[in-house]
Structure formats: structure tokens, C-alpha cells
Amino acid sequence: MDKILKLSEPVKGQAFNTRATVELPVGPRYHRLVFEIEVSAAATGQHVALADVLGLINVKANGTSQRQILATELDHINTLNGANYAYNVDNGAGGATATGGKHRFMLPMFFAEPWRKGWAAQESRALKTSWVDGSHLNSLQLEFDIPALNATNIAAAATISFKVWTLTDAVAGGLDANKQPIANINKYYRNFEPYTAAGDLYLTRFAKRQAYEAIHLYTPTDTISNVKVTVDSVIKRDASKAANDNSLIYYDLNEAGISANWYDIVFDMSDLVEDALFMTTSTGAPVLEFQVIPTVVGSAGPGIYVVNEVYGPLD
Numbered sequence: 001m002d003k004i005l006k007l008s009e010p011v012k013g014q015a016f017n018t019r020a021t022v023e024l025p026v027g028p029r030y031h032r033l034v035f036e037i038e039v040s041a042a043a044t045g046q047h048v049a050l051a052d053v054l055g056l057i058n059v060k061a062n063g064t065s066q067r068q069i070l071a072t073e074l075d076h077i078n079t080l081n082g083a084n085y086a087y088n089v090d091n092g093a094g095g096a097t098a099t100g101g102k103h104r105f106m107l108p109m110f111f112a113e114p115w116r117k118g119w120a121a122q123e124s125r126a127l128k129t130s131w132v133d134g135s136h137l138n139s140l141q142l143e144f145d146i147p148a149l150n151a152t153n154i155a156a157a158a159t160i161s162f163k164v165w166t167l168t169d170a171v172a173g174g175l176d177a178n179k180q181p182i183a184n185i186n187k188y189y190r191n192f193e194p195y196t197a198a199g200d201l202y203l204t205r206f207a208k209r210q211a212y213e214a215i216h217l218y219t220p221t222d223t224i225s226n227v228k229v230t231v232d233s234v235i236k237r238d239a240s241k242a243a244n245d246n247s248l249i250y251y252d253l254n255e256a257g258i259s260a261n262w263y264d265i266v267f268d269m270s271d272l273v274e275d276a277l278f279m280t281t282s283t284g285a286p287v288l289e290f291q292v293i294p295t296v297v298g299s300a301g302p303g304i305y306v307v308n309e310v311y312g313p314l315d
Contacts, residue, residue, distance in 0.1 A: 001169040003031060008142075008164040016160055017148040024140040028168035030127040031112040033142065035071075036163040037105040038092060041155040048103040050075060050087055052153050053160060055145035057109070061129075062138050064315045067188040071107060071144075073307050074188075077216065078108065079257035080248070080264060081115040086257075100155070111185065121271035128173035131181040183314045186213060194303035195296060198222075203292040203306065210312030211276035213268035215292060218305040222298030224263040229277075232289050236277060237265060263294060268311075276311055 013020035024030070037053045054071035069077075078085040087107040091097050111127040130136035146160065174182050195201050206212075217224055227244065229237040239247070241263060249255050251269045258264070267277040279287050294304065 001171050003167055003169045004028075005165060005167050008033075008166050011162040011164060013146070014160065014162050016146055018146045020144050020146055020162060022142040022164050024142060024166065026129040026137045026140050027170075028129060028166075029171045029173070030129070030140075031110075031167040031169070033109045033111075034165040034167075035105070035107045035109070035144075036165060037107070038161045039103045039154060039158055040160075041158045042097075042100050042103060043151065043153055043155050045099045046153045047097055047099060048089075048153050050089075050105060050107065052147060052150045053103075053105060054107065055147050057145075058143040059109075060139070060141045060143065061314050063141075066185060066314060067109075068190055069188040069307060070190075073190070073216070073218070073305070074109060075107060076218075076257070076259070076262060077214075077307070077309070078110070080253055081113075081257070082254050083256055085110070085115065113186070116271050118271045125186055126169075126171075127185055128171075128181075128183060131173040131175065131183075133175060133179065133181065135181055184312060185314055187310045187312070187315070189308040189310060191306050192303050193306055195301060196299060198296050198299045200293050200295050201304065203294070203304075204290070206290050206292070206308065207310070208279045208287050208290050210310050211273065211278045212308060213266070213276045213311050214309040215265040216307040216309075217263040217265070217292075217294055218307070219261050219263075219296065220302075220305075221300035222296055223260055224294045224304075225297050226295040227263055227265060228293040229265065230289070230291055230293075231277070231279075232281070232287050236267075265292070268309075273311060 008022050008024060011020050011022050039048050039053060042048045051072050057069055058065055059067040075087050087105055089097055089103055089105050092102040092104040097103050111125055112122050113125045114122055116122045129140055176182050191205055193203055226240050245258050268275050
């Protein structure tokens with residue numbers, strides 16, 4: 001099936017300190033979105049950072065959030081999967097950026113996952129908005145926060161502009177055995193867990209449903225030395241930061257994408273959905289207990305940012 005790369009509808013709200021929106025058409029199957037962001041001028045002697053131009057991103061289907069993630073968090077996940085999936089930045093004409101000059105960023109958000117080894121596994125993750133029985137989503141919307149102008153890095157009189165590129169095809173989603181639409185997607189949920197002291201932190205604010213593909217823990221100032229994951233008192237992970245990072249590299253994740261301030265718990269190490277951490281028992285009953293216990297080194301805080309990748313039907 002031919003894939004179509006084109007611009008979305010114009011972005012509404014292109015200014016610093018604004019929440020921008022884009023209405024995306026329903027019907028196509030979405031493989032990825034790409035944010036193209038231009039800042040007309042950096043501050044004298046400075047470069048512009050990704051966090052200066054794009055904050056929280058929210059993908060909504062039928063008005064309900066399916067993905068909520070910071071641009072820097074999204075880039076971390078992309079980069080962990082491969083260096084070629086990281087954002088690009090240039091001077092607006094394909095050349096290197098210069099201090100005080102124009103900066104153009106290209107940041108992808110993948111639905112289909114090109115880092116998977118099998119073509120079918122890559123394509124299966126694409127976001128479907130219509131199905132073979134004629135049903136379709138009522139709406140698909142992209143919201144994102146444009147930060148206030150950071151005068152340290154951006155010239156006071158600078159302007160900012162956005163485009164969103166879409167890669168789609170016309171494939172309709174299938175139906176399950178009960179003739180209901182199959183509407184699975186890799187969703188992003190995020191939350192913040194504060195702490196004031198070093199040591200073990202017991203995290204339990206996780207939805208006990210569907211399948212966890214990964215949990216990403218970010219500490220802005222401190223580090224995490226170990227993480228234990230238990231489900232109904234059964235240990236699923238108990239690994240030092242060094243051992244966990246080594247395991248990520250062993251499974252062909254990008255070593256350059258591993259960071260001292262991130263502890264990435266990746267359950268789904270293959271093309272098989274079955275490798276994810278399911279929130280059901282072997283008998284199909286829901287799990288009763290699910291906790292993640294990071295050991296925090298340091299007490300600078302303010303807390304841990306938690307980004308969950310969860311695979312399952314649209315919320």
C-alpha cells in the first residue's frame with residue numbers, strides 16, 4: 001500500500017507560551033507524525049534546545065488522550081531505539097546551526113515502529129482511524145504546548161512557526177472474532193512521583209490493565225542505582241543500572257541513547273506482543289498488585305518522571 005507524506009492542516013496557535021492544536025483527518029492509517037519547528041533567531045552566542053521550542057504533546061482520539069509525553073521524553077525513547085530516529089536540527093537550509101542564527105527542528109512521533117525487525121510487526125503498530133466494517137473515529141487531534149520564550153537561548157524578537165507532516169496509507173483496520181474493530185496502539189502515559197530522601201521509592205500508580213512494553217524513569221538531578229518490578233509478589237525485574245543498560249545493548253537498543261539520568265525498563269525485547277508485561281494472570285484474571293521500586297541515589301529531587309508505554313485498545 002502506497003504511503004502518503006504530506007502536510008497536515010495548518011497548526012492553530014503558533015506563538016510562544018501557547019497551546020497549539022491540529023485537527024487530523026480520520027480515515028487514513030497513521031504511520032508517523034513529524035513536527036517541523038523553526039525559530040527565527042537564537043540569542044547572541046547561543047543555540048536553541050528542543051525543550052525551548054516544544055513541551056507537552058498530547059494525541060487525542062475521540063477527545064480522549066492516547067499519548068501524553070514531553071518532546072524531550074519522546075526524543076529519548078526514539079533515540080533509545082536507534083540513533084537515526086532522533087530529532088534533527090539545522091539552520092533552516094540544511095546546514096549546521098550557528099550561534100544566534102535560525103534553528104529548524106524535525107522531531108518524529110512514530111506509531112508504526114520501524115525499529116522492529118519484521119515488516120508485519122512494524123506495520124501492525126500504525127494508528128488506525130477506520131475499519132473494514134465502515135466504522136471510524138469521530139475525531140483525531142494533536143495538542144502541544146509551546147513554551148514561553150527562553151531569553152537565555154532565544155532572541156527577544158524571535159518568532160516561532162510549526163508544521164506537522166503526516167505519513168499515512170489507506171489501510172482500514174480489521175475486526176476481531178466478535179466483529180469488533182481492532183484498535184490497538186502503543187500509548188504513552190506519564191506521571192510524576194516526588195521524593196525527598198535517598199533510598200527505595202515504592203511506585204504503585206500504574207493502571208493494572210493491558211500490556212506494558214516499557215517504563216522509563218527520569219531523574220533530573222539524582223540517579224537510580226537499581227529497580228525491582230513485582231507483579232502479585234512475583235519479581236519480574238531486579239537489576240542494577242549497569243546490568244539493565246547492558247541488557248538493553250544486548251537486545252540491540254542504542255547504546256548512545258542510554259543516559260545516566262534515565263533508567264529504561266524494557267519488557268518488549270522482540271517483535272512479539274507476547275513479550276510485553278501483561279496485567280493478567282495465566283488464567284486471564286486481572287493482576288492485583290503491580291509495583292516498581294527504584295533505588296534513588298541522592299536526595300536533590302524533586303522527583304521521578306515516569307513514562308509508561310502501554311499496548312492495548314484505544315482509551
